[in-house]
Amino acid sequence: MKEFAYQRAEDVSGAVALLGADPDARFLGGGTNLVDLMKSGVERPGRLVDVRQLPLGAIESTPEGGLRIGATVTNSDLAAHPEVRRRYPLLTQAVLAGASGQLRNMATVGGNLLQRTRCGYFADVTKPCNKREPGTGCPALEGEHHNHAILGASEHCVATHPSDMGVALTALDAVVTYETADGPGELPLADFYLPVGDTPHRETALPPGALITGVTVPPAPVAARSRYRKVRERASYAFAIGSVAAALDVSDGVVREVRLAFGAVASRPWRARAAERTLTGAPAEAENFAAAADAELAAARPLRDNAYKVTLMRNLVVAVLTELAEEAAR
Template sequence: MREFGYERVFDIPGAVALLGASPDARFLGGGTNLVDLMKAGVERPALLIDVTELPLDAVEFTQDGLRIGATVTNSDLAAHPEVRRHYPALAQAVLAGASGQLRNMATVGGNLLQRTRCGYFTDLSKPCNKRSPGSGCPALTGEHHNHAILGGSKHCVATHPSDMAVALAAFDAVISYETADGPGELPMTEFYLPVGDTPHVETALPPGALITGVTLPPAPVATHSRYRKVRERASYAFAIASIAAALEVQDGVVRDVRLAFGAVASRPWRARAAEQVLIGGQANAAAYAAAADAELAAAEALPENGYKVTLMRNLVVAVLTELTEEAPR
């Protein structure tokens, strides 16, 4: 592990200025991903800037929606009564994401910035375009049973690991950040970049930016929502497929719906095509299957991960059917 410096900051301008003066520095929240990658030799920052004492640890629900500070821990987010009441799928996603010990340390900002990765990324003996641009993607012909079926490229087919980000994508979250030039915002749909030929560039955050919080706009449909995660073992592990879904049905007709998929792409996948098929249509299993098929028509499976198409289709039908049966009458 490379030797590194450590500094704790107590105000946002100071944090941004310190990063600007130290290009080889990284912000440190809970460290649950960054420190692991440092141990593996994948990340080698010269300086860690501890941001956990910044005044960004509040969760507030107002008429403008839900505002979550960047240093809020995953445990506090999942347990917050307003989150559980107004955005239950978000609370469920956070609880599904990691063990209690990790949730107590991990922060919202850090969760959003965890690296999209697979086993080749953390194995320094193997090539990886994310770790060493231009070196190749061995997953294409190697181990790829849990890799992307949507939005991948010949340069990378790793999947985004965050459960929380899938729920945030379903509810049109907006990411706030601060730079030396002032504050800015990015919709969740623009925050994560497509893989393209630069898989090592994962977000649209400008250089030197510090995430300060996440805002979810008011969404009445979100009160009737669910997050479902499928993984290969019951203990905490990355998903092989997941879904965040919210549904409003009136007189047997879908009036509003939000869908986002996880573990099928390099970023949380907002299922816009499926939503468009469902709005105004009948709320039944046949319609849900047709909507899933519309979204998954763009899937490009590799030899060992084609099962994800069927799995994701079944998840859409199962979760939307459950929400329909449980809808207020």
């Protein structure tokens, strides 16, 4: 590991100033992703600015009826919060599906959104990788890619985003707030992650030196009946090979509102807008759930060894929405 300096930030403006004064610095929250990448040599910061003690650890109701979640809230505290469990059960389920209990105790909300892909080529500094070193190529295209992207990828990168929390927050239309030297700003999560295109090393739309201060989740009555379902290759402590965050409002057997987001199929959490449009106003029946999934997955461009994800995601959408519809009918 490269030798680095360490400094603890005393307040938000001080943290931003510390990073602005040192272009080789990085913010440190729980460190559950960053430190691993430092050990492997993928990340080589010269200074770590510890933001864990900043006053960003609260979960509070907003005047509009949503929740504001501070950036240093741990994943464990987020999942256990009674208002999160009551208003947004899919968010609690998504957080609990990620990592181990020990890691959830350390990992923070802000850091979770910024975690980087688990693509083996990205993590191995002896291999080329456009995300790690622009212009070197993407060996996953012809190499090991069974868990790589089927939506929104390009010839420059086919890696997937690993966050479970981010998938749920995408379905909930969450907004990321941040602080820069020029003042505060915000980004809807739908715009937070950049399309992979020909610049896979540019992952978010955050301004340079920005510190995430929190996430605001707007009120979403539809989320009262919601679910996060994750498929993985082993029962615990594994990243998804496919996941769905879903919320469903059914009235008189007809879908009044639906939210859908996919995980582990693209370089960012994937909001299934085509599926939502197809399903809204249709009878809440399995054949319509399948048609909605097909409408979204029509854009899929699977590689040699990951076409199974198209079938997996279709079946996952149908299963989760059927469960939610049956609950609504009780």
